[in-house]
Amino acid sequence: MEKAVIYARSKDSVLILGESGTGKELLAKFIHLCSGIRGEFIALNCGGLSESLVDSELFGYKKGAFTGAEKDREGLFVRAKGGTLFLDEIGDMPLPLQVKLLRALQEKKIRPVGADKEEPVDVRVLAATNVNVKEAIRDKRFREDLYYRIAGGQLTLPPLRQRNSDIPELVAAIMERSNLAWKKRFTGNALRKLQQHPWHGNIRELERTVTDALRFTDGDVIDATDIVFRDVSGAPDPFAGLPEPQEGFDLRAYCTEVNRRLKQRALELTDNNITRAAALLGISAAALSKDLKRKEES
Numbered sequence: 001m002e003k004a005v006i007y008a009r010s011k012d013s014v015l016i017l018g019e020s021g022t023g024k025e026l027l028a029k030f031i032h033l034c035s036g037i038r039g040e041f042i043a044l045n046c047g048g049l050s051e052s053l054v055d056s057e058l059f060g061y062k063k064g065a066f067t068g069a070e071k072d073r074e075g076l077f078v079r080a081k082g083g084t085l086f087l088d089e090i091g092d093m094p095l096p097l098q099v100k101l102l103r104a105l106q107e108k109k110i111r112p113v114g115a116d117k118e119e120p121v122d123v124r125v126l127a128a129t130n131v132n133v134k135e136a137i138r139d140k141r142f143r144e145d146l147y148y149r150i151a152g153g154q155l156t157l158p159p160l161r162q163r164n165s166d167i168p169e170l171v172a173a174i175m176e177r178s179n180l181a182w183k184k185r186f187t188g189n190a191l192r193k194l195q196q197h198p199w200h201g202n203i204r205e206l207e208r209t210v211t212d213a214l215r216f217t218d219g220d221v222i223d224a225t226d227i228v229f230r231d232v233s234g235a236p237d238p239f240a241g242l243p244e245p246q247e248g249f250d251l252r253a254y255c256t257e258v259n260r261r262l263k264q265r266a267l268e269l270t271d272n273n274i275t276r277a278a279a280l281l282g283i284s285a286a287a288l289s290k291d292l293k294r295k296e297e298s
Helices: 002-009 024-035 051-059 095-107 133-138 144-150 164-177 188-196 202-216 251-269 274-281 285-297
Strands: 014-018 041-045 084-088 124-129 153-157
Touching (some): 014 144, 024 153, 095 144, 164 188, 251 285
Parallel strands (some): 014 153, 084 124
């Protein structure tokens, strides 16, 4: 955050790198707020939009420039005058638009679609992408000169799984914004379970998980059993809560304990019926019986 504050005080463009869902737009808004700029913060997601749509959104257009252009429309460069324009997923911007954006940043002028002359603009540009920029430049998918123009400052947001110590504070921030959090609290076990999750969806996934827990938990206390992780298909994640490997971790001992507990649970669910318990575990009854006999003898 210290680097973000330093960049905020400058007038340079800043490029924010990080996986999807790591909070790149939140960081851009933070930079805008710390900058003292009085103008608006306006964002455009460049990913998944057609070249013509991004062109007209950024630079605007004149009446009659194309079918449906019934009147002049200001682009975001003009609407963000005196403020901050945030270009999310800039790594997905088509190459012809990269040329036009580069010129706008260099000359501080834009030409709306269908216009005869350029217009001056006064806006600070922040950008973000989850694309590996070095690879994109090497593969000729992203212009190197544009990279150096937008990366006057560069910040990298690590994925949430690499900063799980931040999770309690992030949970508190999510609860503060939620109207579902009245008098509710997360136990230490619940927070530890959240910290052990790999968070492939990063902060976006955390926010959804916390919101679900707030919405569906009866009572004021949210415990580990109230935390439900879901994969992208919407099904429960069978590997939620796995510990993060770290120094001193014993994989063999952990797997042995998981094996023991699953077999014990299968037997509990089937009233110690070895055949049915083996079916639940996906192993043969002979293999389960042999394992139980070996444990009795040890």
